[in-house]
Amino acid sequence: MPSFETKVIHAGIEPDPLTGAVMTPIYQTSTYAQSSPGEHKGYEYSRTDNPTRTVLQTQLAALESADHCLVYSSGLAAIDSVLNLFQSGDHIVAGNDLYGGTYRLFTQVATHRGLRFTFVDLADEEKLKAAIEPKTKLVWFESPTNPMMSLHDITRVSEIAHAVGALVAVDNTFMSPYFQRPLELGADIVMHSMTKYLNGHSDVVMGALMLKDRSVKSPKVPWTGPDVPAPKSLYARLKFLQNAIGATPGPQDSFLVLRGIKTLAVRMQRHAENAQKVAEYLEAHPKIRRVLYPGLPSHPQHGLGKRQMSGFGGMMTFFVGDTLEEARRFLENVHLFTLAESLGGVESLIEHPAIMTHASIPAEVRKEIGILDNLVRVSVGIEGVEDLIADLDQALAKV
Numbered sequence: 001m002p003s004f005e006t007k008v009i010h011a012g013i014e015p016d017p018l019t020g021a022v023m024t025p026i027y028q029t030s031t032y033a034q035s036s037p038g039e040h041k042g043y044e045y046s047r048t049d050n051p052t053r054t055v056l057q058t059q060l061a062a063l064e065s066a067d068h069c070l071v072y073s074s075g076l077a078a079i080d081s082v083l084n085l086f087q088s089g090d091h092i093v094a095g096n097d098l099y100g101g102t103y104r105l106f107t108q109v110a111t112h113r114g115l116r117f118t119f120v121d122l123a124d125e126e127k128l129k130a131a132i133e134p135k136t137k138l139v140w141f142e143s144p145t146n147p148m149m150s151l152h153d154i155t156r157v158s159e160i161a162h163a164v165g166a167l168v169a170v171d172n173t174f175m176s177p178y179f180q181r182p183l184e185l186g187a188d189i190v191m192h193s194m195t196k197y198l199n200g201h202s203d204v205v206m207g208a209l210m211l212k213d214r215s216v217k218s219p220k221v222p223w224t225g226p227d228v229p230a231p232k233s234l235y236a237r238l239k240f241l242q243n244a245i246g247a248t249p250g251p252q253d254s255f256l257v258l259r260g261i262k263t264l265a266v267r268m269q270r271h272a273e274n275a276q277k278v279a280e281y282l283e284a285h286p287k288i289r290r291v292l293y294p295g296l297p298s299h300p301q302h303g304l305g306k307r308q309m310s311g312f313g314g315m316m317t318f319f320v321g322d323t324l325e326e327a328r329r330f331l332e333n334v335h336l337f338t339l340a341e342s343l344g345g346v347e348s349l350i351e352h353p354a355i356m357t358h359a360s361i362p363a364e365v366r367k368e369i370g371i372l373d374n375l376v377r378v379s380v381g382i383e384g385v386e387d388l389i390a391d392l393d394q395a396l397a398k399v
Helices: 004-010 051-063 075-083 100-108 125-131 154-163 234-245 251-261 264-283 302-308 324-332 363-369 385-396
Strands: 068-072 091-095 116-120 136-142 167-171 189-193 207-211 288-292 315-320 349-351 375-379
Touching: 004 051, 004 264, 051 068, 051 207, 051 251, 068 075, 068 234, 075 100, 075 189, 075 207, 075 234, 116 125, 125 154, 136 154, 154 167, 207 234, 264 288, 264 315, 264 385, 315 324, 324 375, 324 385
Parallel strands: 091 116, 091 136, 136 167, 167 189
Antiparallel strands: 068 207, 189 207, 288 315, 315 375, 349 375
């Protein structure tokens, strides 16, 4: 089997049959000619399928050890597609530490459609079991979590969920398929915000779902009428929803992600190398109260990380001083690190979760999770690590 490094260059990629072009063309078209009504070459309308998008989905499936991949106009659109598998009254168990946009979608949008959510610390097996009820259809979580960098045992959570017929979906954005492949560990669906590491250049907003054709007790889909037969697989259900809802990306964005993926392996190696050195520097600094990075032996799930991940990625959080004022002063004085939301680009980004990415989570919930006012989240880029550490050092000197 080809290595990951070979897959990011070649998986799903073939020269264009018409011209021999090595790079997948951008098929900038909305519709396709048919030789007779209903007779076409596999494409009829670009919301349903587009050749550039097809190549991207094929490559992503290969990278995540999936049988299928579906891509969307954003990560949240991908998550919402999963939620549309379920009906009013169905129950979802979710990790209690989630990206703020996911929490907002769950609590302020999906609940109005009648879905019910229980948020629990999935590191506690007994809490997970206690949260499950007869109408639990899905367990959704991140590992590592955003922003507290907690790890969850994907295999064990999957075993518990599958025992009651629930699906398991893992947001794998922080790790990318290079460092972690949840489908190989038992999950049914993997979600990526491709805006982040998969694209890697901070110039695209996209999402993806990867899944295997494994036999699980799938939920009943809310079809529009009794005469419409339910598709036989989870992929067919999600493909129907992708087309029916229409939150699909354009061919230009698909092309840009195909371009970005070619350097995914080398980028992730450098992200992780830099992050390890930055984390070690921060952990030794007297003005940093605590560093949360899975690659540090001090991380509470460092051992689990070594078992289910092949590396520790480029994301970390840490506590600066004791107050919001100290964290703000630090963030206002960095130069190489860009104060901005998002993550996973080649450039280093830094942000304040309580004010920025997780502001939609109520303050009392943030406090319970540990998202305090002195918490800072960093996406370590691929610049010279000595320059990154020097930038942090001069900013911390002003705190």
